[in-house]
Amino acid sequence: MIILGIESSSMVASVALVKDGITMAEYTVNFKKTHSQTLLPMIDEMVSMVEMKLADLDAIAVSGGPGSFTGLRIGSATAKGLGLALNKPLVHVPTLDAMAYGMWGSSALLCPMMDARRNQVYTGLYHCREELKVLRPSCAMDAGELTEVLNRQGEPVILLGDGTAVHERLCRERLTVPFSFGPAHLNRQRAAAVAALGAVYLAEGKTETAMEHKPDYLRKAQAERELEEARRQGKTQELAAGHSVGTGEKQPSREKDQ
Numbered sequence: 001m002i003i004l005g006i007e008s009s010s011m012v013a014s015v016a017l018v019k020d021g022i023t024m025a026e027y028t029v030n031f032k033k034t035h036s037q038t039l040l041p042m043i044d045e046m047v048s049m050v051e052m053k054l055a056d057l058d059a060i061a062v063s064g065g066p067g068s069f070t071g072l073r074i075g076s077a078t079a080k081g082l083g084l085a086l087n088k089p090l091v092h093v094p095t096l097d098a099m100a101y102g103m104w105g106s107s108a109l110l111c112p113m114m115d116a117r118r119n120q121v122y123t124g125l126y127h128c129r130e131e132l133k134v135l136r137p138s139c140a141m142d143a144g145e146l147t148e149v150l151n152r153q154g155e156p157v158i159l160l161g162d163g164t165a166v167h168e169r170l171c172r173e174r175l176t177v178p179f180s181f182g183p184a185h186l187n188r189q190r191a192a193a194v195a196a197l198g199a200v201y202l203a204e205g206k207t208e209t210a211m212e213h214k215p216d217y218l219r220k221a222q223a224e225r226e227l228e229e230a231r232r233q234g235k236t237q238e239l240a241a242g243h244s245v246g247t248g249e250k251q252p253s254r255e256k257d258q
Contacts, residue, residue: 001019001020001058001199001202002017002018002019002020002052002056002057002058003017003018003019003057003058003059003060003061003091003195003196003198003199003202004016004017004043004054004057004059004060004061004082004195005017005018005061005062005063005093005191005192005193005194005195005196005198006039006043006060006061006062006063006075006078006079006191006194007028007063007075007095007098007189007190007191007194008035008039008063008067008068008071008072008074008075008078009063009065009066009067009068009071009072009075009095009114009189010067010068010071010114010162010188010189011030011031011032011068011071011162012028012029012030012188012189012190013028013029013030013033013035013038013039013042014026014027014028014029014189014190014191014192014194015027015028015039015042015043015046015191016046016190016191016192016194016195017046017047017050017052017195018192018195018196018198018199021196021199023192023195023196024050024052025046025047025049025050026046026190026191026192027042027043027045027046027191028190028191029042030188034074035070035071035074035075036074039074039075039078040078043078043082054082054086055086057086057088058088058202059088059089059090059091059198059202059207060079060082060083060088060089060090060091061090061091061093061194061195061197061198061199061201061202062075062076062078062079062090062091062092062093062194062213063075063093063094063095063098063189063191063194064076064092064093064094064095064213064215064216065094065095065138065215065216065217065218066095066096066114066116066122066138066140066216066217066218067095067114067122069217072215072217073215075215076213076214076215079210079213080210080211080213081210082210083209083210083213084210084211088210089202089207089208089209090207090208090209090210090212090213091198091201091202091206091207091208092201092206092208092213093194093197093198093201094124094137094138094216095112095114095122095138095189096112096114096122096123096124096126096138097124097126097132097134097138097197098189098190098193098194098197099112099160099161099189099193100112100124100126100128100132100160101128101132101193101196101197102160102186102190102192102193103128103158103160103182103186104128104132105128105129105130106128106129106158107129108155108156108157108158108180109125109126109127109135109150109153109155109156109157109158110125110126110127110128110157110158110160111123111124111125111126111146111150111157111158111159111160112124112126112160112161112163113143113146113159113160113161113162113163113164113167114161114162114163115161115162115163115165115166115167116140116163119142119143119144120140120141120142120143121140121141121143121146121161121163121166121167122138122139122140122141122163122218123136123138123139123140123141123146123163124136124137124138124139125149125153132197132200136149138216138218139218140218143163143166143167143170144170144174147170147171147174147175148174150175150177150179151174151175151176151177153177154177155177156177156178156179156180157175157177157178157179157180158179158180158181158182159171159179159180159181159182160181160182160186160187160188161187161188161189162188164181164182164187168181
């Protein structure tokens with residue numbers, strides 16, 4: 001069984017090939033490059049290196065969110081395009097689930113934290129000593145509220161993801177349970193974990209067609225929130241002219257094209 005894993009939910013661009021429980025190849029870059037320019041060349045170079053053909057794939061596992069709106073759309077479009085062209089099934093792998101699965105064998109509580117801006121994180125809680133157990137499914141949460149949830153959980157916890165860098169000080173100040181931060185080779189998204197967990201889901205029959213697949217954003221994009229607020233205030237013309245309508249949120253320039 002050969003699975004292609006695709007991960008593009010954050011700044012990390014990662015692709016991997018997992019064959020019969022072995023990672024044959026993985027190509028991961030965490031740098032300021034647009035995923036639309038990197039994913040397909042990375043896949044092409046990877047399959048050429050291991051002398052494998054995309055037609056040999058059994059399925060394509062794609063990191064399905066949450067994460068960067070643009071990044072998820074690019075990963076989804078890449079997986080859907082390959083799935084349609086190759087007539088291969090897709091496996092939707094929740095991004096945070098795959099991050100926790102990368103810590104397989106740990107006895108600690110696992111808490112991925114992806115920066116969602118505005119003092120929020122995308123997060124979930126997991127155990128993964130012998131299999132992945134989802135204690136709290138993927139959700140968007142205030143970072144301070146998350147520390148309270150972890151304290152109530154009362155277990156040693158390993159924190160993962162780019163949200164740890166943004167909220168490290170908060171975690172150190174507020175967490176009362178023993179905690180640690182994942183090491184460099186495990187603290188970000190990796191396509192090998194997406195592919196490996198995708199293989200588990202494929203064996204369980206959890207597949208979808210390329211036409212059926214869509215990412216889980218968990219919350220609306222900033223543009224959608226601004227439009228809803230403009231309609232509520234009757235200020236759609238002001239919004240169209242480029243003026244802020246006062247949603248009460250700190251406005252970043254735009255979602256990064258990751």
